[in-house]
Amino acid sequence: MSNLNLPNIERTPGGARVDLVRVAEMVTRGAKVLDVGCGDGELLHLLGETRGVDGRGIELSREGVNKCVAKGLAVIQGDADTDLADYPDDAFDFVILSQTLQATRQPRVVLEHMLRIGRHAIVSFPNFGHWQVRMQLLFAGHMPRTDILPHSWYDTPNIHHCTIKDFRQLCDEVGVKMEKAVALNAWGSPLRFNAPWWFWNLFGEQAVFLLSRTR
């Protein structure tokens, strides 16, 4: 599912994907973590190395799963849309959905499950409200294609695009608490912390949210 190939995404000097580093920074050391749509295990590996977490993963693509298991990661083949229901309440400290939300069939249900299974959820997604996306649609008149949205409209796994504004609205509707949010510009640097939401929605290429239950 999130085995999204993102060859052009920014990396740190250490070689880690910047968005994954931002996600990792939100995870408490030694926590129990479920990475939903873990791809080839890059984030799980990073979390193991830098945060010492007890990490598990679910991945839709068979190649991704087999790569992860061969690396010694605890990953199962499964579908975020159907298989999260099988996990018991409070099984994890953090449930992470990295660059996968827009590829799920029922983003709202997935989000609700994440916060049932885990005490915290971390969601990162490409912001469809980014000015480049808007410009492509407005002036070029075609479906936007960017470094983090590289697919054509006919072969994209991303079926539920949303903007930062949309996602905040969903969080309100579901009744989750936004503990932290970071928007990253095209170079992977966080935008000014005190910038207003409309600024993030326009200039953030992707966003990372740390969420928790209200109750």
Next chain:
Amino acid sequence: MVEASVTSLRDAADAPRDADHPRDSLIATFGADKPLALDAGVELSPFQIAYKTYGTLNAERSNAVLVCHALTGDQHVGNVHPVTGKSGWWETLLGPGKPIDTDRYFVICPNVVGGCMGTTGPASTNPKTGKPWGLDFPVLTIRDMVRAQAMLLDHLGIDTLFAAVGGSMGGMQVLQWAASFPKRVFAALPIACATRHSAQNIAFHEVGRQAIMADPEWRGGRYHLEGTNPRRGLAVARMGAHITYLSDAALHRKFGRKFQDRENPTFSFDADFEVESYLRYQGSSFVERFDANSYLYLTRAMDYFDLAADAGGVLANAFKGAPTRFCVISFTSDWLFPTSESRAIVHALNASSARVSFAEIVTDKGHDAFLLEEPEMFGIVRGFLDGASKARGLR
């Protein structure tokens, strides 16, 4: 029908000899002071376990890997088989530098209780009568097999297994290990198996058993005493079972509708087709190395296997609080133990918060794929064991 003229490498009369005195194997004997308590409510005593080991046990006694064999397998997992002369049944997976690396791990492979390769079973001599047990042998379960293996580990002075690995009936034993002795298994690798035998699988087993019992040479299970051998019945049982180990696609690829050594059909019931000839060969070679009563007992043990039933109907409870890390593997074309069965294991393990990996391998080779050269499976077995050995602090 199977050719009656097959020259026998081994006669029915030889079976008890092999069952009591296996060739090229180690033997652990358990006397009257160490009976094996069976689920059937009786005790088996005295009894013996025939086993093989590969590699060296480290000073901490922490690198032991138990390999559990399938229905018709035995302890000769990594060496030339003393009866058939064929290479070990998992020699591609196990050995120096292989995924189950005998340079690093101490591998133990016992013949199961009820088997016919040296561990006490229906072909062994009943000490009370001095004659083969036959149907007087108590009916067994997978749990009994595992209990006996735990006694073997005690005998070897091994408290905790680094890993338990097995496919099919071997996978059932691995799951039973994690359920019965969770603290004694650090890592579990059940391959191509299930937590219960399905109705379809019980049905196939029943056909096999009926084929054996319908053979007039079976003599109510007393063939060892009467100097006969139900080879036709056992061969037919094997032929039927063998089909379930393959897949439609694999059979088609291997044989299609090709004729065996002939251009045209003979308009007879001779083995015109290659696939018939192949199955007849599978049947007739099997009877040279396997005991018919043993086949009855082991298939029955698999039929009775149901971990959820043992845990009050809730499968997750079978693994509750298990510290064991699991890696479950299934194959796309396995219709005997389909992926859905492995998913049920994974769901139960997730529900009990166990550390579990699960991979499905794409292959058209059916259930038998677990015994074959499957590079993707090998990579996963190696990666899983490597990861576990780091966590275990093995060098």
